[in-house]
Amino acid sequence: MLIVQKYGGTSVGDIERIRAVARKVKRVCDEGHQVVLVVSAMSGETDKLIGLAEELSNHIEGREMDLLLSSGERISAALMAMAISELGVKSMSFTGRQVGIVTNDAHTKARIEKVSANRLKKALAEGAVPVVTGFQGISVTGKDVTTFGRGGSDLTAVAIAASLKAALCEIYTDVDGVYTTDPNMVTEARKLDRVSYEEMLEFSSLGAKVLQSMAVEYAKKYNVPLVVRSSFSDAPGTLIVKEDEDMEKVVVSGVAYDKNQSKITIIGVPDRPGIASKLFGTVAAANIVVDMIVQNISHATGATDISFTVARTESKKAMKLADSLAKDLDAVGTDLREDISKVSIVGVGMKSHSGVAALMFETLAKHGVNIMMISTSEIKVSCVIEKKFTELAVRALHNAFGLEGKKKPAKKKTAKKKAKAKRG
């Protein structure tokens, strides 16, 4: 069986850990499997390089940044190949260019256009374990090094697995799988054995740090079976695959939250056609990603309030735009709230079950949590709430949807009872 394994920065954080991965790889080879490795930069390395660049300049060319940042993975790939060879298993390192990962020219956030993997096939045929630098490719026109952004090594692994038609793509990280919610926040959080690509995409985009969204999208597109598991244990991890009937029986798979959001409101906008288009066109042109949008027309005044959320790092930039737009649009004013968070429930079963959103709202109300914004998709419901209620809301929803191992929603349980159970 051909397996692509990706190891993150903490898994290759020092020489001892690199040796541990090499031993693990040898075991898998000894069992008769073929392995291709993808490695991230040693933990801390990428941040160190970014720090050096930021010392030099505030407006760095993406092309130079990519040459700089791609160095980290080259170091860990070379060291990993050495460590595996030292165990008597033939191993060779390869860069993104050498394995034919061709991208567009969007430096620091490049998209993969083509993966040829010819040298990987050759190395595998020669019995070698190829070790590929994660996070990078080569641009189609410039022939320059490009990178995929934070977490981009996941994408490298999936793209190579797709190109080689690997049986499995294993993402080794410092957690042992995908959980029903953050186990640091909810001790009863349960590891999921299987989730669908769609659910994983929602989890990723809703703030769960386990997998990069682009990697999940790529895996979904090419139907690459993904496993997220710990490099520090032999626990089986979570399998991410195509949605099936069993999955649909589970109404809600998990609860996600994101504390890094800000809510901006433009108050009292005259209700004219084209206002939203103008507003969000301007925001998009400034490269600010808007998450949720809510618009409410006041029948009394004929004016409307438009609220939207952005990542908190973008809130100052977005507020500037909002202020100038408010003037242009003859709006009453603007409002910024940074003390918010977004809590979401995710599950493919929602498609065929009713009352899911209602149970979410009811649960939050029961705990005195006011809902500021609501947004829904086919397989998730998100609510913006006051940030101080985040933990309370996540625990209550996790409990209300019976995620501690029970399949049925435990509607009757209250937060008080649950807190008691925890103390017991």
Place this chain on the structure above:
Amino acid sequence: MLIVQKYGGTSVGDIERIRAVARKVKRVCDEGHQVVLVVSAMSGETDKLIGLAEELSNHIEGREMDLLLSSGERISAALMAMAISELGVKSMSFTGRQVGIVTNDAHTKARIEKVSANRLKKALAEGAVPVVTGFQGISVTGKDVTTFGRGGSDLTAVAIAASLKAALCEIYTDVDGVYTTDPNMVTEARKLDRVSYEEMLEFSSLGAKVLQSMAVEYAKKYNVPLVVRSSFSDAPGTLIVKEDEDMEKVVVSGVAYDKNQSKITIIGVPDRPGIASKLFGTVAAANIVVDMIVQNISHATGATDISFTVARTESKKAMKLADSLAKDLDAVGTDLREDISKVSIVGVGMKSHSGVAALMFETLAKHGVNIMMISTSEIKVSCVIEKKFTELAVRALHNAFGLEGKKKPAKKKTAKKKAKAKRG
């Protein structure tokens, strides 16, 4: 004027120094020149990477080592391009591959086969300052990263200067030029304004660390005018060019020494044809570089002693071979001396002056320094002596050949007088 400038590890050792280089480059550009930069890894970086690799293995594949080591220059090249851009001068980083430095497949000690430099010409035409990663190219068959060995960034600079037909190739380092001898050992050492390629080659191979031999050979072959100068001052440095009549008037240009030598003797070898060939054939096959060789036939016994010197790091390996060869050859035994050093005088003027070697021997004898081995070439004389006499010998020779600024040998001056002069 098109100038190629190379900056060593200490010149780009931290962000502040990188900024200082960027300012210097801007000044040169403002004067109307075109500049191509070549940079080494930040000081300490390459040693750090070697240390990591050595922790993992004792027998590292050159191919993996090259991917590892080439990372250092990529980091400094990217940072340098950012620093120059920050000053408002357009700048782009390039790797060895991107500027078309094609080498043979001899990893970690690759030789340049071809330099196309097309992308450099394009960047220059667009008004940009290209910053090239030193020390690395791409292999002609494997399309893998190759490196040139220690000091290899000098070679990159010279090769690019040759390819671009640059007016000048400046090597910026932490000393301000080539000296008549080591200024740390002899305070009267004088900076040379000009030396010939041949003399510089001797200096480099005799232990002077200022320039890599391969770089000087390449410069000589393509007649690239080289300048060695300090990156921390505006002093003019030393120009290295083709030998001319003026140079030949100077009998001795400098005194070099090398304390990292060992002397191995095979004692009492029966005097038969083919012995030396067998001995040095075996040593060469083990990839040990032999420097000096002396063979003396004893007319009394009909047996011979063969002595040779190797770098001290190789002495254990070489002694093993010598011991087994002594057995094979029915020799009496072997002897290893590590307490030796090699002192040399160099000068193109020797070709047309007699008595140079004689003055050297006389000077050493006058100071009670016993000569253990002698080796001569057209433009140098080397003597192996006891290591403890190194400083004494170098100072005496520097004085005897009048290198403190006078052009004529000061034959009458004794070490005693010189010592007095120094105190005065």
